[in-house]
Amino acid sequence: xxxxxxxxxxxxxxxxxxxxxxxxxxxxxxxxxxxxxxxxxxxxxxxxxxxxxxxxxxxxxxxxxxxxxxxxxxxxxxxxxxxxxxxxxxxxxxxxxxxxxxxxxxxxxxxxxxxxxxxxxxxxxxxxxxxxxxxxxxxxxxxxxxxxxxx
Numbered sequence: 001x002x003x004x005x006x007x008x009x010x011x012x013x014x015x016x017x018x019x020x021x022x023x024x025x026x027x028x029x030x031x032x033x034x035x036x037x038x039x040x041x042x043x044x045x046x047x048x049x050x051x052x053x054x055x056x057x058x059x060x061x062x063x064x065x066x067x068x069x070x071x072x073x074x075x076x077x078x079x080x081x082x083x084x085x086x087x088x089x090x091x092x093x094x095x096x097x098x099x100x101x102x103x104x105x106x107x108x109x110x111x112x113x114x115x116x117x118x119x120x121x122x123x124x125x126x127x128x129x130x131x132x133x134x135x136x137x138x139x140x141x142x143x144x145x146x147x148x149x150x151x
Contacts, residue, residue, distance in 0.1 A: 074151075076122035077129035081105065081136070081145045083115045090116040097141045103132065122150070 081097075084090040090107045098105060103120045110117055123129040129147045136142040 076150050077126050078122050078148050079120040079129055079133045079145055080148055081142050082118035087116045090118050093118055100139050101136055
């Protein structure tokens, strides 16, 4: 009698074990879905560069000098403190740094590179330009300043 009871219990356990695995596989079948795509609708427009429009543009008057053939060519030395792809960024640089140095900064456009250059007024000697350049190198915003020569 014990053997019959054990056999019945064993058959019952096997029946329930097979039935539950069959139901589990039916309920766990994952329907095929399209891949989920997240669209950033709620992000809005965020300007990560935080570029502010300049309030006023600092312009330095440009004087045109006539060169005579008898006069020797005089070189001028200009300290360049920045180069930017837009005039607005150049103006922002000037506005942020104009209180850090005594010299007036001006913006000029260089057509060859399509860059807006921020420069200090021209010096008549290289020694003067080097002195100013070396003094502004101490300020982190001007650590890349360099001297260019123009005629």
